[in-house]
Amino acid sequence: MRPLPYLELVCPAGTPAAFKAAIESGADTVYCGFRDETNARNFPGLNFDRREMGDAIALAHRHERKVLIAINTFPKAGHPGPWRQAIDQAAELGADAVILADIGLLDYAKRTHPDLRLHLSVQAAASNADAIAFYRDRFGVKRVVLPRVLTVDEIGQLTRAVGIETEVFAFGGLCVMAEGRCALSSYLTGTSPNSQGACAPASHVRYDEEGDQLVSRLGGVTINSFSKSEPAGYPTPCKGRFTADGQTSYLFEDPVSLNTLDILPALKAAGVTALKIEGRQRGKAYVTQVVSTFRAAIDAIAQGIGTNAPAAAALRAISEGGRETTGAYKKSWR
Amino acid sequence: MAAFLEFPARLAGLAMRPLPAAALRPLLELGLALVARRHPHLIDRLKALGPAKVIIEPADLPHRFLLGLAEDGVRLTLATPEDEAVAIVRGSLASLIDLMEGRIDGDTLFFNRALTVTGDTTIIVALRNIFDGADLDLVADVLSFLGPFARPAGRAIAALDDFAKRVEREIKAFHDAQHGRDVEAEQDRLKSDVADLKARLARLESRRPGAGSPA
Amino acid sequence: MSKAALSLGPLLFHWTAETRRDFYFRIADEADVATVHLGEVVCSKRAPFFDPHLPEVAERLSRSGKEVVFSTLALVTGEREMAMVRGLAEMGHMVEANDVAAIQVLAGRPHAIGPFINLFNEDTLRTFARLGAVRAATHPELPADTIAKLAKARGALEIEVTVFGRLALSVSARCYHARAHGLAKDSCQYVCGNDADGKPVETLDHQPILAVNGTQTMSHGYVNLLGELAALRAMGVTRFRLSPQALDMVAVAALYREALDGRIGADDAQAKLRSLAGPVPFIDGYYQGREGLAWSEAAE
Incomplete structure (x- = not known):
């Protein structure tokens, strides 16, 4: 029991x-x-x-x-x-x-x-x-x-x-945004978690090695860039690095x-x-x-x-x- | 159990040496045939992913492998510099084997930067998920193929060790051959040895139609 | 052709109470719009600043012949925010639900479904209609063919589509304005008030991509469906929403009115909107069934 x-x-x-x-x-x-x-x-x-x-x-x-x-x-x-x-x-x-x-x-x-x-x-x-x-x-x-x-x-x-x-x-x-109420992924890819059932779908994700950096892109838009041994995260917009007010950071959430x-x-x-x-x-x-x-x-x-x-x-x-x-x-x- | 887990590592150890392409090719064929025999559903799902070619690049090996997925079959060959693929996956051989057997989670490897994917991410994610869902166990696959040798386990391991030692001997011979002996002849000898081994294993298996359940 | 009403969406940014009041006074006096949405949609912490002015503004708008609609918060958590929703429902005006909590409160009497509600198909639309919805604003992700299907299934319900302004892409419990300033939501110092049109966000390679507005994340570009108004009307869409930005919204409303009435050519209309919008790019990707940030150059 x-x-x-x-x-x-x-x-x-x-x-x-x-x-x-x-x-x-x-x-x-x-x-x-x-x-x-x-x-x-x-x-x-x-x-x-x-x-x-x-x-x-x-x-x-x-x-x-x-x-x-x-x-x-x-x-x-x-x-x-x-x-x-x-x-x-x-x-x-x-x-x-x-x-x-x-x-x-x-x-x-x-x-x-x-x-x-x-x-x-x-x-x-x-x-x-x-x-x-x-x-x-x-x-x-x-x-x-x-x-x-x-x-x-x-x-x-x-x-x-x-x-x-x-x-x-x-x-x-x-998810750092209210679930089911986030269009960040569809904004970059045209496919939506709400309708197609995938956030940051693999079909729109690319990883490119640029010099010592690994650059992740979603729908062609740069999401993040990792140095050689830096731990990585998912290529979702909410875990990306962005610049606001001249400062680059994990604006929404860290990986x-x-x-x-x-x-x-x-x-x-x-x-x-x-x-x-x-x-x-x-x-x-x-x-x-x-x-x-x-x-x-x-x-x-x-x-x-x-x-x-x-x-x-x-x-x-x-x-x-x-x-x-x-x-x-x-x-x-x- | 430890001896079982040693097997992929031993294979890795073998492969890490500059094994001649001609010797590797039949080994790859054999490996894929073993998997196909025990996991027809896996092969069907892999076929459905194609047509596509993916390069698998163990970072600690001098070789790259080409996985060809097509409706009429799945092929694992050595990649030549001219081969083009839709995607490349790179990691240590041990990581790649762990991933194939579902012993480690692909996202974890990616987060830890132990795995790199370039090109078409979809096919790599699909491969990862299909392999993870297949309950692949390379040791069990080989053991099941050994048929009567699969039990008792001690004999099976002895057989595996014997197999590994033979290949190792051949590689040593190949290195010796590079110092003045006829490389072509050595390779032919190795090829025929592997063919012998395959035939012997096939005979053993055919005597035991029930073979196929995991050890 | 069916009727075509312009509506001014809720002001999504944190303007000072005076700026906000003056904005609505000018809208009341000068803007050719049928409906004006009031109410704080993004952050309940902002509401107290403008609450004292609400009756005055609502009255002035009503007096100028405009319908006043109160929009609810888009993400309701806790007793206090639920009380805010119930308070709006008791004000005697039409209320637009942006959280399912509001539908629960408004069920059984006429109300509107806002663009923050997940309305993706006919079954959901019919369920809303059964509960008393008389109007529904479409979700920003919806492509033209889905809007057409909803408009076809609308029955007595009116369909409203946002045709201008930054698109709200997400809402969170966390405040990104505060986070960008090294603050938390509880001690935010109302830094969202510094960016009247949202805080611009760039990618690592300097592509302007998003705008942060408190707990909300928005598109960098302004949606521009100026060239699609006739198509939308043909589908049966009768209401067209302009989302307020920090630019001359009276002029934007006048331009959309001219376009709806066929008093301005397509090229002229686009050129005029371009000059009103300044350097901010246009987008219409979702409508075209593509990634939201895309812009069909054909329309330019």
Whole structure:
């Protein structure tokens, strides 16, 4: 029997191999997406076809774990087919919930599959009690994944106010803009995370070696330049170096990953139901390391033991730019 | 377990020497054939990525490899200076092998600057994701091919060691050959040895139709 | 041809209360626009400066025959900001929702959907209409064919498209103006007030690319759909938004009015807008289905 309140560990899988790794490393729940534009990690070579999804769900259910299917992009006008089909398939395959962002699609899911559990994707960026009440009251959403714009105190207040489950990001890539409300990548590339499901799509990324520097460009626009041994970050505009007022800096955010190992007890006290690990685009080695570290940390907290400092430090090595932050969870970040 | 993990490193050690192209070519073919036999789904997905050519450049080797992806098959050959590719991926051989087997995360390598990608980033990301999802294990692939030798594990490792030592001997012979002996003849000898080895392994495998489950 | 109303979007920059008041007085007296949006969209910390002037400005605009619409914050967090949204809803004017919180508050009575709401398809549009939306501003990322599809599915709802001004590309909890000055949002000293048109941001190789406006990030170029007005009207778009910049917005409004009424040739109109916009480049990439910063030279 799991002690209550229990923090559910929700882990990413971009491939069946990563899915297996997540289950073996102690994930309570795994989230994944179909291999098309219906999910926000529509990267080349990633994700699940229908057969792989069915196998993954069977594997998880054999181990009494849950599977959430992310269908969290915004359907294209005049072309709702792939998104509706993804919802129909998720229901048929026995997914434990679907993670949605689009209001029209939530409406479709509720009307067509009244028994399908609905989670609100972070891509909806529902950052306050009224917005969450909208999704709860109109579509019966059971859980909301909170955008990375809130402090731990705000998360606590919100969780108490909304009366549905909240899920927060615990580790991984850090969107510094409100999720689903950022057009920086499409501004440079013409393809949008909201519609095509990829931020800084590989098709528009170039790395050029210029002298001793490695220059990253997105859509032909210079994002960053790294010296020889300098740790690198993703070529997303929000982690780029820019010049303002004659000063060059990481104007929006440094290349850095979110890590909440140090504030897990506070998140638990805030009443969140689930911790989400970001990284469906990462390899199974990442999944294994991060999931087992968080598994151990959650279990340690449940038993009243402190977290494992060496394991936390080891995660730094797999972080963007080799660095970590607690992001918006602390007010000073703003 | 340690002996298993030694294998990629041993291969790397072998390859790091200036192995003649003629000797490497059949080894690459053999390696790819071993992978293809155990992971037909991987090969199908790689084929679907093409037509494209990618250069793989182990930073610590004198050689560059050309991975050809096309509808009719996947080819791994030595790259010549004239070969053109849509993308180049560069890193230490150990990193590249780890990446292929999904033992390390590609983004981590990139963040740490242990991996460099130039050209068409899409195909490299796709390759990375497809390999990571394939549960490739070069040691297990070789072991499964060894058929009856695969069990007990000790014998399999002995067989591997024997294989590695033979190749090493041949390389030493090749170096000696460079000091006055006939290089062409040495290369031919090496080629025929590798062909022998392949035939022997194929025979062993055919005697054990059930072979294929990982060790 | 359907009717064509010009609307002045909410002022997104942090101008001093006096500058802001004088701007709206001049708009009330001189600008040929049907609708004027008031309300702080970007940062709740800025709102108290102008709040004392709001009734006076709203009254003057109404008196000059302009419809006043209150736009809500684009990113609402915490009790205080939710209270701000509820406060706007009680002012008796039309309210434009820029956060789903506002839709929850406004549901059941006529309201507008702002450009910060993720409206990408017909199902979402119909859901909004069912909840009482009578007007919807399109999301900046939408290409022409999507705008056409939404306009076709609009029913009784009016569709509004931003045809001039810097595009808001993102919103954050973090203030980038403060960060650029080595400050945090809580101790920001209102440095966003130093840049009336946004703080210019360049790439490492000196390409002007973005403009920072507090917690908001904007395009460097001004959207210019002057040459697309007829096409938009043919799709069924009836409202055309001008987003205020630190330039002669009365002249910009007059020019767009002339263009909508067919009283000025395409080349003349572009030349006139060019001279009004100064050195800032134009963009129309999203409309053309391309990267947002692109500019179709054909229109120049």
